[in-house]
Amino acid sequence: MPPGAFPGEFEQMVLLAILRLGEEANALAILRELDDQAGRRVSRGTLYKTLDRLESKGYVAWTQEEATPERGGHARRLFRVSPDGIEVLRASRDALHRLWSGLDPVLGRPAT
Numbered sequence: 001m002p003p004g005a006f007p008g009e010f011e012q013m014v015l016l017a018i019l020r021l022g023e024e025a026n027a028l029a030i031l032r033e034l035d036d037q038a039g040r041r042v043s044r045g046t047l048y049k050t051l052d053r054l055e056s057k058g059y060v061a062w063t064q065e066e067a068t069p070e071r072g073g074h075a076r077r078l079f080r081v082s083p084d085g086i087e088v089l090r091a092s093r094d095a096l097h098r099l100w101s102g103l104d105p106v107l108g109r110p111a112t
Contacts, residue, residue: 006092007059013038014050015059015089018079025079027051051079059085 007015017033018025027047034040034047054060061082067075081089 005088006095007054007057007088010040010042011050011054011059012089012092013040014047014054015081015085018060018081019089023078026076027079030079054085057084058082059088 013034014030017030017037020037021029021033027044031042031044031047034042051060051062055062059082060079062077062079065076065078067073
C-alpha cells in the first residue's frame with residue numbers, strides 16, 4: 001500500500017460491513033448492515049459505485065450466485081474483502097489508533 005493510500009470513511013464502512021456479513025455479503029445485506037450498525041442510510045447506486053471503486057483498487061472481489069425463482073430469476077452478487085483490503089483496513093486502523101492515543105483527556109473521556 002502506498003503511503004497515505006488509506007480508504008475513505010465510507011469505503012472503510014463498506015469493507016467492514018462485508019467482513020461482518022461474511023458469506024452473506026450481498027448488496028441488500030450490506031445496505032442493512034450500514035444502516036443498523038453505523039446509522040448510515042445510502043442508496044444502492046452509491047453503494048455500487050463504492051463497491052466498483054473498491055474492486056478497482058483490489059480491495060473487494062465478488063462472485064455471482066445463480067438466478068433463482070425466489071429472486072425473480074435474477075442473480076445476486078456476493079462480495080468479499082481481498083487480502084489487500086484486509087491489509088489496508090489494518091493499516092488504517094493502526095494509524096487511527098496512534099492518532100487517537102492520548103487524546104481521551106482532551107475529548108472529555110477517561111483514559112482506558
